[in-house]
Amino acid sequence: MALRRPHKPRSLSAVPALAVIAMLVAAWWLAVIVTHSAIFPTPWQVLTGAYELARDGTLWIDIGASLMRVAVGFALAVVVAVPAGLWMGWVAGAFETLNPVFQILRPISPIAWIPIAILWFGVGNASPIFLIFMSSVFPMVVQTTAGVHTIERRYLWAAENFGVSRATLFRRVVIPAVLPQIIVGMRIGLGVAWLVVVAAEMIALRSGLGYLIIDSRNAGNRYDLVIAGMAIIGLIGLSLDGIMRRLERLKIVRWRYVH
Amino acid sequence: MSTKIAVRNLSKSFDTDQGPLAVIDDVSFDVGDGEFVAIVGPSGCGKSTLMHMLAGFDRPDQGTVTIDGSANHQPSPKGILIPQQGSVFPWLTVQQNLMFGLNGQPMREKTELADHYAAIVGLKGFEQSYPHELSGGMLKRAELARALVVKPEILYLDEPFSALDALMSLRVRRELRRILDEERHTVVLITHDVEEALDLSDRILVLSGRPARIQATFRVSFPQPRKISSPEIQDLRDAVLRELGV
Numbered sequence: 359m360a361l362r363r364p365h366k367p368r369s370l371s372a373v374p375a376l377a378v379i380a381m382l383v384a385a386w387w388l389a390v391i392v393t394h395s396a397i398f399p400t401p402w403q404v405l406t407g408a409y410e411l412a413r414d415g416t417l418w419i420d421i422g423a424s425l426m427r428v429a430v431g432f433a434l435a436v437v438v439a440v441p442a443g444l445w446m447g448w449v450a451g452a453f454e455t456l457n458p459v460f461q462i463l464r465p466i467s468p469i470a471w472i473p474i475a476i477l478w479f480g481v482g483n484a485s486p487i488f489l490i491f492m493s494s495v496f497p498m499v500v501q502t503t504a505g506v507h508t509i510e511r512r513y514l515w516a517a518e519n520f521g522v523s524r525a526t527l528f529r530r531v532v533i534p535a536v537l538p539q540i541i542v543g544m545r546i547g548l549g550v551a552w553l554v555v556v557a558a559e560m561i562a563l564r565s566g567l568g569y570l571i572i573d574s575r576n577a578g579n580r581y582d583l584v585i586a587g588m589a590i591i592g593l594i595g596l597s598l599d600g601i602m603r604r605l606e607r608l609k610i611v612r613w614r615y616v617h
Numbered sequence: 618m619s620t621k622i623a624v625r626n627l628s629k630s631f632d633t634d635q636g637p638l639a640v641i642d643d644v645s646f647d648v649g650d651g652e653f654v655a656i657v658g659p660s661g662c663g664k665s666t667l668m669h670m671l672a673g674f675d676r677p678d679q680g681t682v683t684i685d686g687s688a689n690h691q692p693s694p695k696g697i698l699i700p701q702q703g704s705v706f707p708w709l710t711v712q713q714n715l716m717f718g719l720n721g722q723p724m725r726e727k728t729e730l731a732d733h734y735a736a737i738v739g740l741k742g743f744e745q746s747y748p749h750e751l752s753g754g755m756l757k758r759a760e761l762a763r764a765l766v767v768k769p770e771i772l773y774l775d776e777p778f779s780a781l782d783a784l785m786s787l788r789v790r791r792e793l794r795r796i797l798d799e800e801r802h803t804v805v806l807i808t809h810d811v812e813e814a815l816d817l818s819d820r821i822l823v824l825s826g827r828p829a830r831i832q833a834t835f836r837v838s839f840p841q842p843r844k845i846s847s848p849e850i851q852d853l854r855d856a857v858l859r860e861l862g863v
Binding site: 520521 | 672674692693694697698700702703704706707708709717718720747748749767
């Protein structure tokens with residue numbers, strides 16, 4: 359049986375983290391009061407600003423717009439990256455042909471694609487979706503390919519020994535063996551996607567959390583709304599990662615994370 | 618007893634940075650139908666390589682492995698290899714693992730067969746468990762059951778008990794002996810544990826250090842169940858250990 363480190367109840371383990379956050383907020387508040395800043399908001403002003411946005415509905419529209427762009431771009435990336443990664447991992451020729459191209463495209467920051475995105479897709483939704491796709495597809499391809507390459511030989515041999523068909527080999531051995539790595543790739547990909555959507559929305563468009571931040575600054579230095587937007591981006595990013603982490607707890611991939 | 622496996626002049630070397638390294642050198646032996654042959658030898662002498670060639674996963678540089686009179690080079694459910702590190706799929710439950718090699722039968726028959734063999738190896742009640750929820754001994758039993766369920770004619774066991782503690786090793790061994798008394802399989806067992814070989818096998822082949830050659834052969838004709846502490850078996854044990862240079 360696997361030994362587990364004894365851990366405290368969940369409710370208690372969050373206490374130190376919450377304490378650090380509370381201290382940071384307190385320090386921020388104190389700093390604003392001490393320096394008599396006219397422009398930098400207190401935490402309370404940020405909260406009331408966010409409340410105001412929530413009440414008139416623009417906050418929900420912006421959150422919805424950003425999430426929709428991430429969902430579409432990320433879903434497209436998964437649909438392309440997982441089969442491509444499996445193929446490149448399984449067929450040596452595909453790896454040798456495509457890997458150099460991916461390795462050259464991968465280090466290019468998604469921000470560098472913005473001018474081309476605008477040129478190709480204009481300033482509608484297609485541009486940020488394209489940027490999200492470009493940013494999240496490569497980490498997922500790389501993880502999936504590596505996952506196939508690291509399948510242990512003993513499992514492939516066992517499948518061969520039992521004389522199963524190629525389809526069964528793929529469905530019952532290769533894909534489940536790689537699934538934990540695919541999920542890691544998806545976590546990385548979704549994290550990058552969320553970073554990029556905000557950056558992309560700052561350039562163009564009339565909605566989204568990135569637009570909210572830039573627009574709040576331009577329309578009368580509403581720094582309370584700027585910071586509210588930043589905090590909301592952080593919290594949503596945290597929830598998205600939390601959702602991906604839940605996937606790691608699925609029974610079918612638990613084996614990889616239990617040691 | 619007709620010949621099941623005929624090994625003739627098997628040689629194998631691996632390429633290394635220092636040139637070719639001979640691992641198996643001109644090994645020949647027969648395994649009879651239903652016979653239990655144990656191969657013992659010092660660790661790192663190429664026992665696993667020999668086993669991989671017998672099971673068809675690796676090709677010899679020279680020589681042949683003939684099974685039932687036909688040169689066999691493809692792994693098939695006719696002979697199941699149980700590798701040293703185990704190969705139970707961690708993403709499937711015990712039941713799904715046992716059903717993995719079953720083809721053709723209707724679903725209900727498959728689950729019945731799987732559960733039957735799970736019960737035989739003492740895993741009743743753990744059919745829905747995942748491998749990481751099992752102990753090392755239970756994992757080996759699951760591995761054994763998964764092999765037995767496809768009714769292989771030959772079992773290739775590569776140090777199947779070496780990862781288990783002494784007590785668990787003895788238990789799984791007893792279990793295996795009991796199953797083999799009911800279902801006749803031809804078995805090739807690789808081990809470095811002489812007592813294990815004396816307990817289970819009909820014949821012991823002693824391999825030399827690298828490159829491996831067959832150094833000696835001992836017939837083990839004591840009836841089952843055997844008492845390892847009996848003087849005759851202890852004498853044989855000493856003789857085998859002398860061959861191994863201990």
